[in-house]
Amino acid sequence: MTSQDKPILLNGNQAIAWGARLARPKVVPVYPITPQTPVLEQLTEFQAQGTFDAEIVLPESEHSVMSACIPASLVGVRVFTATASQGLLLMHELLHYASGARAPIVMANVNRTVASPWAFWPDQTDSLAQRDTGWIQYYVESAQEALDTVIQAYRVAEEVLVPTMVNLDAFYVSHAVEPVQVPSQALVDAYLPAFAPLHRLDTENVESWGNVVTQDMFYRHRQALDEAMALVPELAEQADQEWLKRTGRSHGVVERYRCDGASTVIVTMGSMCGTARDAVDSMRAAGMSVGLVKVRLFRPLPTAALREALTGIEEVIVLDRNYSPGLGGVLHQELRAALYGTSVTPRIHGLLAGVGGVNVSVDKIIEFVNQAGMHEAQPESLWVR
């Protein structure tokens, strides 16, 4: 059952704003930053039109944005925000605070290079540097997936009370216009139950948040967060399957594209998946047994699904559009860790491709695949372009 016959043309930012509007958040603190600004402008425009009934707060910084998001969520209302790059980094302290407070905020982050030097290109280091902050992280490939994921994210976040980040690459997704199916409000309302947390800040039922705790309480608190995180891959899968039933669209948690009988797979996240699909199609047409594994849910890392997807694969080529100095590609190293000590032992080639927004073409990906087959896999990630 799809809700609307004719798709409308939206870019990724607009699709995020539509997803937020349909999820009916009640408080939206937000601060503009390139390339996220159109999300903010679309939401304020919706509100000015009377189609978006939310308290929009426009503070002086992303730091105050996230500082306002957390207690608003603890009062028991749905909260949305969006940021990018430096803005996300400015929020860093509060990202930890939000997950500690178990505030199921949903935030879109447009992946952009981190200064210095200044740049405005697609690069996922901003959000990958937040991987230990206790947020669920999705990486999306298209405007349609961006809209769908914001709505799915609320369902997962509110079930486990963990904040959730929906990441979309600068420009390739945030500014690329494509036809997007916008589901009806009725469909989304039926999919997404009202947010009604058991514990909340309420003068009629007095509870507090943030008081100093003992070592033991802190330990148990972190253990509880771990238990919640462990539920996420399954819940994300269910949320996606339920979405499929209602809209006919599914994006998976780990998507396997043309992996049947593949001996080589490309593993990547975000907009690079679109280019990799074309490369896979070309190589399949040329008789090569190559597939794509798209990591859509990165935190928690869906290790069981990744091990399953890579069972029987000989060569894995990881394309990282990010760089962790002293480590290499974050996805490369996380994937190695996920498979280490298991019976799943492909050769894993980590390629630092597309760092800083450098273009990675279909031909380049084919070249990377061909070259990887000729070399032993190195434990370190390699700079390629």
Next chain:
Amino acid sequence: MIKIEVASDPMLCSGHAACPGCIDALSVRHVLAAMGPDTMAVIPPSCMAIIAGPQPMSSLRIPVYQPTLEASAAAATGLRRALNAQGKHDTQVIVLAGDGGTYDIGFQCLSSAAERNEDFLYFCLDNEGYMNTGAQKSSSTPHFARTGSTPAGKTSRKKNLTEIMAAHGVPYVATASAGHLPDLLRKVAKAKAMRGTRIISLLIPCMDGWGVADDDGLKTARYAVESGAYPLYEVEDGRNYTLNHTTKTRPIADYLALQRRYRHMQADDIETLQAEIDDGWETLQHRAAASRR
């Protein structure tokens, strides 16, 4: 003798973790009694956060959200907007922050919230330094005061928060002190009845940080007002000044003599400080007079 009615069912309960003689706890007890139970508090890291008690205890009978140190006004904004979204417009949101969390690290978001005229009542519990970390200087620490980070005495003057906040044009900015309790209670009641950003600074003499005898807190607070070191006044809509304690009856030396933090001062330093206070007092007189015209 003035008889002051204090609610018998306190909102700040006994058994809290304040130091003996603490004016912070005393002041907040009166503030909360005046605010009543339909109130939610934001308390950043500060002496008040310690007084509020460790989990699962709380010395306050109202919900408390403890934000990060620099984020009180933004956190109060989040609470306020969420309560508005729930239709709970009558629930009061208050902040109980120290001067470090207000004058310094929390100043940016306070200025932004005041510019937006967010609807909350912000209390700055001003003990003129980082007392919770053992007394280091803040930008509220007065000229010449000795702290752990200014062992030879602070070389610059106290930031004038009241003037800065008044310049935002918010409905209400005031100074108050537990040493002048009827005035304090009147200001809390007045601010409670208003809407928009309201800011009340309370001078909190700190026994340990200032080097004041345990039973001298209120006397010190009174001397601060009587010497003009801490004038009691209100500014409405950024324009209308009212001086609440209209006379300056003590030399600053009387006030300084009560406190260990000023004990190193030489006579010429005291003269300099007296001149600064006289100057500030005169400016305030002019503003109050201009408001009456």
